[in-house]
Amino acid sequence: MTIRIGIAGIGFMGMVHYLTYRKLRGAKVVALCEQDPVRLSGDWRSIKGNFGPPGEMMELGNVARYSEIEQLADDTNVDLVDVCLPPGLHAQATIAALRAGKHVFCEKPIALSAADAVKMCAAAEKAGRLLLIGHVLPFFPEYRFALEAARSGKYGKLLGGHFKRVISDPQWLPRFYDPEHTGGPMLDLHVHDAHFIRLLFGMPKAVNTAGRMRGAVVEQFTTQFVFDDADLVVTASSGVIRQQGRPFTHAFEIYFERAP
Ligand SMILES: NC(=O)c1ccc[n+]([C@@H]2O[C@H](COP(=O)([O-])OP(=O)(O)OC[C@H]3O[C@@H](n4cnc5c(N)ncnc54)[C@H](O)[C@@H]3O)[C@@H](O)[C@H]2O)c1
Incomplete structure (x- = not known):
């Protein structure tokens, strides 16, 4: 079985996750969501982080591309949304994806407030879907x-x-x-x-x-x-x-x- 993944946010972590999924059996990135059109086009040279490789030009082939979180959440070809957005957007993206029936892997921190974290957990329970936070x-x-x-x-x-x-x-x-x-x-x-x-x-x-x-x-x-x-x-x-x-x-x- 292959889990079809949509990554939200192609910054440092979105890139690291994308490169890691390419090495995994049973996981395939089928969609990306990013507000920066240059990154969405596959030009990742502006990406920088604390560690890891520098961003490069990527051949993204037939991976679906979206600029809005809700478009990714609604993609019926996606099983799991991987939220690599800034923390202020974790709750919005996670809840949209769970409501659309996706499982969610969300980077740490879960959210910027305890109230948002509670809403995210409640959305996972209500949808009957898994929510895992990236505590590594x-x-x-x-x-x-x-x-x-x-x-x-x-x-x-x-x-x-x-x-x-x-x-x-x-x-x-x-x-x-x-x-x-x-x-x-x-x-x-x-x-x-x-x-x-x-x-x-x-x-x-x-x-x-x-x-x-x-x-x-x-x-x-x-x-x-x-x-x-x-x-x-x-x-x-x-x-x-x-x-x-x-x-x-x-x-x-x-x-x-x-x-x-
Ligand atoms: N587990 C770890 O060790 C680890 C390490 C670094 C970062 N992180 C986490 O990863 C997450 C992302 O951090 P980062 O360093 O990759 O940030 P980043 O700023 O490099 O990347 C965020 C990306 O999201 C995009 N974005 C912002 N708003 C958007 C929107 N509304 N729609 C679509 N795209 C949008 C930005 O254009 C950017 O490309 C954070 O939660 C951070 O804490 C985890």
């Missing part, structure tokens, strides 16, 4: 190793950890700090570690964050996660350093009662 850390070998080590109990009780995620200023994303568009480093970066921390330690009962603001969003910060179990000491630092050329870095340490 548990699929990285080093993070999976940590999760398995914690769950196995072989090193004793997990006592805490520290997580880090830092990027240079992403100047190619002019609306990165717009709270209605991307949401800044808290929603773009910190959400990865917050998701992984929840998998490792459970749901915190409180979080305390302190950091430096940049306009309406926080630029660089540290969060302490507080749990019912007062022995757990868990912190995460994320943000943007105003220095070009600094590579993206992420890292963690976790602490066990009986590490070898």
Whole structure:
């Protein structure tokens, strides 16, 4: 069986997903949706990201092309819509696709507000379709190793950890700090570690964050996660350093009662 995929948003992640699907058996990209006509035509040379290959000229053949999210949602040739749009559009695109009977894979963060996230989950339940959010850390070998080590109990009780995620200023994303568009480093970066921390330690009962603001969003910060179990000491630092050329870095340490 082949899952027919329509990608919404051909920026950095849309391109990475497109290139990845080409290597998979059982998945075929049959449609693309992008508001930029140059990218829609197959000229991806303007695409840039934190890592991964630069954009190239693509031969898109008979892949259907749309400029409106609703047109992609209504394409009867599509089984699954892959939402790689800016986060401010995740709810609109996901709900339109679910209502049209598609399954949805949506990039992180799920949405810019909890209210939108709840609406997206409700739309998936109502439509009887799957909704998966692109939280990738548990699929990285080093993070999976940590999760398995914690769950196995072989090193004793997990006592805490520290997580880090830092990027240079992403100047190619002019609306990165717009709270209605991307949401800044808290929603773009910190959400990865917050998701992984929840998998490792459970749901915190409180979080305390302190950091430096940049306009309406926080630029660089540290969060302490507080749990019912007062022995757990868990912190995460994320943000943007105003220095070009600094590579993206992420890292963690976790602490066990009986590490070898
Ligand atoms: N999982 C990860 O590690 C990871 C890494 C990077 C980005 N992401 C996520 O991927 C998503 C996209 O990020 P990106 O860096 O690719 O952004 P981007 O700005 O490079 O790409 C977004 C694309 O959407 C297009 N677009 C915007 N509005 C549109 C509309 N109304 N209709 C059609 N197209 C529209 C833009 O023209 C652009 O080409 C974000 O949610 C981001 O958080 C995830």
